[in-house]
Amino acid sequence: MARLVLKFGGTSVADIARIRNVARHVKREVDAGHQVAVVVSAMSGKTNELVGWCREASPIHDAREYDAVVASGEQVTSGLLAITLQAMGVNARSWQGWQIPLKTDGAHGAARIEDIDASEIVRRFGEGQVAVIAGFQGIAPDNRIATLGRGGSDTSAVAIAAAVKADRCDIYTDVDGVYTTDPRIEPKARRMARVSFEEMLEMASLGAKVLQVRSVELAMVHKVRTFVRSSFDDPDAPGMGDFDNPPGTLICDEDEIVEQQVVTGIAYAKDEAQISLRRVQDRPGVAATIFGPLAEAGVNVDMIVQSVSEDGSATDMTFTVPAGDVAKAEGVLDKAKADMRYDVVQSETGLTKVSIIGIGMRSHTGVAATAFKALANRGINIRAITTSEIKISILIDGEFTELAVRTLHSAYGLDKA
């Protein structure tokens, strides 16, 4: 007997037929003797409809009212799943955030979870009752509904798993696990059986959109073993209920990963832009002068490279931002030109950041060299490089994205079982 939290996203509960499929996944675990809590998102499309109405009512609106409107989507799904489970003979009831209560701070629209009183849910586990919990929401100190921001249902699930001390938090989604790279680009990509929290964090922040960064962080902090699997599999297919080795990817502490790979995955982020400031007058504090105002304006700066300018008398400062932030960044730079003392701004869009991720590279050398050589062999020019303990990121021209991903995937032997 184990305690499980299962989370189902919007496409998994898009209509009653799919909710019925979700219920079969839940029933399988209940029938196996497990104690189960389920966290659900809004039916797919509903959140967008609700958000659209709020915006139509007023482009700028009270976040507390937005929360009251938008949280209704998850409320509906939780009730419908409870009804469906009961019809299958499973003892179940729905819970809204304020009923648990799942307490948040007062940051309506993007609240943080502060405390979860899971005592009543745990007590009912003892009576064999499944808790069906509306994700994405809690109750703020003002006694009003607060939502956790987009992707908040993953965060709800992990937080509830921590609160009930679950053995595992299963995130059912529209992919069947975490892959060594994007299978749409590299058909030889393999599903990983296990990946560490740290590696997943790097992958999540790089556009491997399986899990929100925030929920991975939370899982890492509370050491919640989190399992990514498909909700579209036949719930009663062989092995689906295998407790020790179900189909999917386990995100866990690195201690649990016996045979650590040097490199575990290749991630990429398209639509990056590079901005270069030429001939910046080098003096102490120049970086703060440039990046302070950009941060204040909410520009997401990444991959900063500082180099001596051609004639050696000044500095060139180059960094990347998402393509959508270029106009905003240029506005900030233009306004603060006097302070920043640079000659000219150059920007280029249509770039891609490819990243090589692996906890094993902490203790291995030569990982970067392998990448550089492989890319050079294919004639792919490197525009910038940044490295961290477990990640090497390389900026390239966007047209080489697929080639670079496949090249690196193969260079580290990830296409071999």
Next chain:
Amino acid sequence: MARLVLKFGGTSVADIARIRNVARHVKREVDAGHQVAVVVSAMSGKTNELVGWCREASPIHDAREYDAVVASGEQVTSGLLAITLQAMGVNARSWQGWQIPLKTDGAHGAARIEDIDASEIVRRFGEGQVAVIAGFQGIAPDNRIATLGRGGSDTSAVAIAAAVKADRCDIYTDVDGVYTTDPRIEPKARRMARVSFEEMLEMASLGAKVLQVRSVELAMVHKVRTFVRSSFDDPDAPGMGDFDNPPGTLICDEDEIVEQQVVTGIAYAKDEAQISLRRVQDRPGVAATIFGPLAEAGVNVDMIVQSVSEDGSATDMTFTVPAGDVAKAEGVLDKAKADMRYDVVQSETGLTKVSIIGIGMRSHTGVAATAFKALANRGINIRAITTSEIKISILIDGEFTELAVRTLHSAYGLDKA
């Protein structure tokens, strides 16, 4: 300065454009210096969508889960109206039933209001804040959402008006008042300026679908002056904000109606059926033997006529039911034939009940005679008659419905200003 509760139904809040129109009605009253609470229904169509999902999930379902799902419709509207009001510069916030709290009994799906703690709403009136309240819902003793049943938003509005001691409860709907009869049948029908609670109750139960019976009963008990008016009027047209005499119909205590008419309106209910039991063996308790089982089966029996059978040796028992209940009624009668001891059941559908309503008939004689004579002159055959203190109901063949309504409307001079 007065205190007003305004209620807007589903068609009045069907989309953001209409919600904006509603907000203009609210703003008009706020600008006039009144303290305002608004009660809203779900956007039109939404409740049916939610109910449909519950039924699709399981034809028989937990009423507590049904309530969690269905109450979300009003929650959404309340948030959207609050946003819209704020965008117009009106201080407003939404309230869900559990936040007020509006406490109900435990009869989920058709709960009754037990207590409303209006103290915080009234306190905020003093700060100039408009309360935008999700109708149709409250919180049950089990700390879960309970809905009040169909038409429950009218009931919410009247109950809240009683709790905040409002000067008036304005029910904004898709008609502009209560008419002397159905204007689609009799174009000369006139909008009444005032009608008593008792009269409105008879009209509501007879298919003048302006207000639910239950909300009229509640208004009568708590003496809540209730005003029926159109939400589709231009909110800023002349006279709309006239406190003493706005356009619409005031439902009030009969003391407030100075010049009482003998007859105030003609109502009708189509699709009635008549069931006759021939040669029932007359003995004490026979009526209970017949109508007890029908009531248990949920058959809505009306207009009971008992008469001696042709040869004088037994009783004929005739009563009406809605046409949709005939099969169920016949099933009950057939099953209990041994107990009831009758010879034969005859039933006829396609009948109409026309009713003449007026508080004044309590103190006037000859009201019924006028109707009988007028119908006879048009060759309309009367199948059954029942009377109460303020109502005469006449059962006729359905094909004469429109003719009978027009004839009676004219016979009592209702077509004259």
